Amino acid sequence: MHQHLKVEQxxxxxxxxxxxxEDNGVSDSMASALSSVLLKAHETSDAVLLRSAGPDFCTGRIRDAGPTPAASEAYTRRDEYDGIFGSYxxxxxxxxxxxxxxxxxxxGFGTAIASLCDVSFASDAATFNIPEIGHNVMPxxxxxxxxxRMNRNAILWxxxxxxxIDAQRALAYxxxxQVVPAAELENEVARFVQLLLSRPRPAILGLKEYLRVAPRMDEQAAIDYARTLHSMVNTAAAMKKDH
Incomplete structure (x- = not known):
């Protein structure tokens, strides 16, 4: 496991x-390690809770320390970004x-992965930005x-x-x-986690599966997929237990 990634079951x-x-950044190797953990999470878990040791969630992507500079050829350099794109x-x-x-x-990267969370809770003191173009880097x-995840005008602005932007605007975008007062954040997160984990596992997985796939389907395919998942999940033995 990566030294800057803490994983607890x-x-x-x-x-x-x-x-x-030291800086609340995320390196390329951290992003790659995160990918590996997330893609196996279903083997042991019904949900993942992602957070930072703080005080910031993430101040952006950073290159791993080492003697090798970024590749000067675009085709070669493209592969250097695979850890980040892979984490998405x-x-x-x-x-x-x-x-x-x-x-x-x-x-930056923090805003990206915050948007990719399936459910997210922001402290009312949290702030968000996409700083890359200020460093002459395409975002x-x-x-x-x-x-x-966001509307076009919001992204470009x-x-x-x-x-x-503050947390309330992040919610609007x-x-x-959810935006929660900082003093109540831990309690609200714990309440939701307890509620989520009380749901039947087939439903927990099925909801995410549908929203991962259906938005890229045409209307009829999305309806047919919903019919299929509805039948599969609702006939699962776990759905018939008294929760």
Whole structure:
């Protein structure tokens, strides 16, 4: 496991903590390690709780330390970004839902993965931005995560301006699910986790599966897929137990 990624199994909940205390950044190798954990999470868990050791959720992507500079040829350099793009795919493709807990600053890569959480709780003190263009870097990595989470005008305003937005605007933009007073954040997250884990596992997995696939289908295919999942999940033995 990566030294800056803390992973703890607590019953049917997998806790993942971004744990790079010196700057709250996420390196490419951290992103790759996160992908590996998320894609196997369903083997032990019904949900993932993703948070940071803080004080910020994530201040953005950073290159791993080492003597090798970035490749000068675009075709070669493209492969260097696979750890980041792979982590986006892993968050979308994880079979169990990912619950995000957002505190402090959420920047660049942080904004991207916050948007990809299936349910997210932001402290009312949290702030969000997409700072890349201010460093003469195209923010298309982040945009590939948020393009179907936020409306077009919101994405472009954040990308062009690099301004921070507060948690309430992040909620309005579709970046997070709930905004909670900082003093109540832990209790509200714990309440939701307990509620989620009380649901039958087939329903927990089925809900995410449907929303992962259906939006890319045409109308009839989405309806047919819903009919199929409805029959599969509702006939599962776990759905017939008294919860």
């Amino acid at each position: 607590k019953g049917r909940l997998l806790n993942i903590t971004l744990n790079r205390a 795919q892993a968050m979308r493709g994880a079979k169990v839902p990912i619950i995000g807990v957002i505190e402090g600053r959420c920047m 298309t990595m982040v945009m590939s995560a948020v393009y179907d 954040m990308a062009y301006s690099t301004d921070f 579709g970046l997070v699910s």
